[in-house]
Amino acid sequence: MKALYRSLFVLPLFCLAAASQAPVYFSVPGPDAPELARRGSFPVGVRTLDVVHPNQVDILKFDKTTGKAPLYDRPLRLEVWYPAVIPPGKEEKTTYVSAMFGTQNAGGTFEIAGKALRDAAPVSGQKFPLVVVSHGYPGSRTFLTYLTENLASKGYVVAAIDHTDSVFGEVRGFPATLLNRSADQLFTIDAIAANSVFGGLADVTNVAIVGYSMGGYGALTSAGAGYSKASALSSAVPGGYIDDWFADSPKFQAIRRDHIKAIVAIAPWGEQPPYNAWDEKGLAGIRIPSLFIVGDHDDVADYDQGVKRAFERAVHSDRCMLVYEGARHNTGGNPPPPGLTDLRFVQGFEEPVWRKDRITAVNQHFITAFLDLQLKHDAAKGDYIHVAPARSGDGKWNLPQGTPDTGAFSTGRDAQGNPFWKGFQRRWALGLEMSCAAPAN
Numbered sequence: 359m360k361a362l363y364r365s366l367f368v369l370p371l372f373c374l375a376a377a378s379q380a381p382v383y384f385s386v387p388g389p390d391a392p393e394l395a396r397r398g399s400f401p402v403g404v405r406t407l408d409v410v411h412p413n414q415v416d417i418l419k420f421d422k423t424t425g426k427a428p429l430y431d432r433p434l435r436l437e438v439w440y441p442a443v444i445p446p447g448k449e450e451k452t453t454y455v456s457a458m459f460g461t462q463n464a465g466g467t468f469e470i471a472g473k474a475l476r477d478a479a480p481v482s483g484q485k486f487p488l489v490v491v492s493h494g495y496p497g498s499r500t501f502l503t504y505l506t507e508n509l510a511s512k513g514y515v516v517a518a519i520d521h522t523d524s525v526f527g528e529v530r531g532f533p534a535t536l537l538n539r540s541a542d543q544l545f546t547i548d549a550i551a552a553n554s555v556f557g558g559l560a561d562v563t564n565v566a567i568v569g570y571s572m573g574g575y576g577a578l579t580s581a582g583a584g585y586s587k588a589s590a591l592s593s594a595v596p597g598g599y600i601d602d603w604f605a606d607s608p609k610f611q612a613i614r615r616d617h618i619k620a621i622v623a624i625a626p627w628g629e630q631p632p633y634n635a636w637d638e639k640g641l642a643g644i645r646i647p648s649l650f651i652v653g654d655h656d657d658v659a660d661y662d663q664g665v666k667r668a669f670e671r672a673v674h675s676d677r678c679m680l681v682y683e684g685a686r687h688n689t690g691g692n693p694p695p696p697g698l699t700d701l702r703f704v705q706g707f708e709e710p711v712w713r714k715d716r717i718t719a720v721n722q723h724f725i726t727a728f729l730d731l732q733l734k735h736d737a738a739k740g741d742y743i744h745v746a747p748a749r750s751g752d753g754k755w756n757l758p759q760g761t762p763d764t765g766a767f768s769t770g771r772d773a774q775g776n777p778f779w780k781g782f783q784r785r786w787a788l789g790l791e792m793s794c795a796a797p798a799n
Contacts, residue, residue, distance in 0.1 A: 574626025
């Protein structure tokens with residue numbers, strides 16, 4: 359009998375040890391994830407594209423003597439995820455290699471397990487909305503694989519950018535990021551349209567931009583928020599090269615953006631003092647739906663004076679803002695790679711209060727709802743965005759005494775009619791706030 363007890367005890371430990379060695383795919387949420395976080399029905403392929411944006415200003419070679427900067431052909435590396443066909447005998451998996459986090463070009467690399475097949479054939483006979491994903495400063499095209507793979511499995515072509523001069527291990531002067539971020543995003547749409555594979559797969563007339571931190575700074579501008587002449591950008595970018603991105607610039611007004619249908623701005627940088635990148639007029643230029651995501655203790659983009667103010671001033675946008683109570687700035691990227699123990703690097707991924715895998719699952723849920731609503735016109739997904747009450751922790755879901763909790767997802771109200779955030783499991787809608795505002799006339 360003792361031997362039996364011993365074997366029953368050892369077997370679960372063996373199973374746990376075996377499971378712990380399985381790859382951790384950030385795009386596959388855990389059992390506590392809200393409803394729409396789950397991966398979709400499409401297998402996912404991934405390819406790397408190297409593209410060149412010709413005749414761009416090389417601001418880091420600005421010559422103070424002449425007051426000019428030379429032009430150059432700006433290289434960009436893209437990672438593209440897409441609905442794919444997985445041949446018999448092949449597995450839907452890959453490994454991404456990234457340089458280590460840090461603005462000082464720290465040495466070393468880390469690996470991210472990916473649930474996608476490298477260079478798989480795309481599905482045929484269908485077109486899918488295009489989502490452009492833009493990382494922070496610094497970051498990489500693989501910094502949001504929890505989202506990029508997840509969205510591709512749901513019927514999107516997703517192109518994530520390595521923003522030259524802003525990539526882990528290759529960080530250069532900040533003026534290059536300030537000047538090029540929106541231009542990189544807009545050019546990526548054109549590059550996908552011109553690609554022999556993805557030009558026929560992606561619907562480049564139906565595009566969303568998802569940007570985190572500096573990527574959010576670019577997304578707001580790509581959506582129509584021209585910079586303010588009074589902002590600190592004028593002094594941060596020499597030679598007046600930022601002037602073409604001012605709200606009243608004819609060149610900025612002439613930018614084609616009718617194919618951009620929505621943006622997701624995660625902890626967008628730029629509105630906070632002392633930069634104050636936009637004024638009321640600039641942010642009022644956003645006339646497409648937007649989803650803001652931010653922590654209310656964001657100490658980089660600044661919640662009150664930065665992100666919240668940008669949300670409030672985007673008065674012509676049909677907009678919502680998801681707030682993580684107690685979170686700082688790391689509400690956008692992947693969890694840290696397994697085994698990372700140096701706080702200098704961990705702090706680029708983790709949050710002091712929130713589990714990072716919880717944040718990524720909540721982001722997967724709400725970004726899916728928002729993009730399905732805006733790009734696929736799935737009106738039913740609006741109920742997942744326009745939730746009540748405003749603070750998730752104020753929701754009620756009562757069960758009679760002794761009733762087992764099955765883990766079902768809320769339909770928006772319990773049996774007694776009490777409101778509870780749609781798509782969340784009982785007891786799991788906590789620590790979040792949602793504000794929405796209709797566009798002004």
